[in-house]
Amino acid sequence: MSAEARGYIRDKSGMAARRKRITSKLVFNAIILLASIVFLFPLAWIFITSMKDQVDILKHPMAIIPTEFMFVENMKEVLRRAPWDVFYKNTIIVAVGVLVAQLCISIPAAFAFSNFKFKFQSFFYLFVLARLLVSPESLLLPNYLIINGLNLYNTLLGIALPSFASAISIIIFRGAFMEIPTALKDSARIDGCGDFRYMMVIGIPMIKSRIIAFSITSLVYQWDSYFWPMVITESVQKRTLAVGMAYFGTQAESASEWGLTMAAAILVILPLLIALVFFQRQLVASFVTSGIK
Structure with a gap:
């Protein structure tokens, strides 16, 4: 050829x-x-x-x-019928407070599981994994009894407290910490860097993408949470946005005011849409990249 x-x-x-x-x-x-x-x-x-x-x-x-x-006109009527400023304030306080508590608990716990060897380590980690098998609905009554026993019924702390510890975040952050090369940790120790300083200065910046991914997920979950805030509160001044939507429905003059209902739904989801527009690049990058680039 x-x-x-x-x-x-x-x-x-x-x-x-x-x-x-x-x-x-x-x-x-x-x-x-x-x-x-x-x-x-x-x-x-x-x-x-x-x-x-x-x-x-x-x-x-x-x-x-x-x-x-x-x-x-629909939006003005929606704002007139319910105290949305109170609902927004409560939701932001609960969502941000839960996220801060989760990060303060999960990051050190994950760092300990990934970098230290201690007695019954495997048992405690299996205990964390077992938490994923327990549905939130099965914990409703125990959580209610505990919160009520602590005199936190109808308080924002009562809404947030059961979500402070997050098993899935410990698992995610532990995997991220384990991806950091051991040579980096050995070099830090040779330079005199202690464990706490290593976690704060080197470890956390290295797993920033995982932290961003979990933070967004946690904020969205708390923003949309309905059942537990409804159970543990009774006054309008302690309700969150999702429960506020139900309160708005009870103020309806008829059973099918769809225009007002959709306007109220926009009022609830609008901050999430704005956040998605501004942070979509960081959100995608946090899911497709690991802690090491």
């Missing part, structure tokens, strides 16, 4: 490979686009419904463009 024929065959195979890659990329992008539409459609429908009045919703439930834009 001549050199020209071999070159022609290579060109043809190269073109076929490029077409295959382009086709695969187009199919992948189409799947991603379809999945994005499926996931974003409910959110878009919430915004569309929040712009309509009750009559427009009942007459034209599937209309995308409202007959009259009522978003501002």
Whole structure:
């Protein structure tokens, strides 16, 4: 076979490979686009419904463009019916307080499990793993009795206290600490760096991506938490946003004020959407990278 024929065959195979890659990329992008539409459609429908009045919703439930834009009026009515400033304040205090407590407990515990050898270490770590097998619902009554016994019923501390210790964060941070090369730790010890200073100066910055990932997950979970805050509180002044949505529903003049309900839902989820827009790059990077780059 001549050199020209071999070159022609290579060109043809190269073109076929490029077409295959382009086709695969187009199919992948189409799947991603379809999945994005499926996931974003409910959110878009919430915004569309929040712009309509009750009559427009009942007459034209599937209309995308409202007959009259009522978003501002709906939002004013939502703000009038419930103390959303109190709900926001309580939710932020609980979410941030729980996160700080979880990090202060989980990071040293994970560091100890990954760097020290002590008696019954395996037993204690299995105990942490076993916590993942216990559903939160099964702990509802014990937690209620403990919080009530501590006279923390109907308090923000009573809402936050059962979430202070997190087994999953200990497991995540322990794995991240174990990925740090032992040579780095040995070098730090040779330079006179103690265990606590090593954890604060070297260890924590090295696992920053895992900390960011867990922090976002914890904040979102506490922001959306409903059942436990509802059980452990009774006054409106101690309620969080998720429970506040239920309180807003009880103030409805009719059973199907969908425009006001969707406006209230936007009020609850808007901070999470803003945070996602501003921190999406850090969120993705925290999940796809490990503690060592």
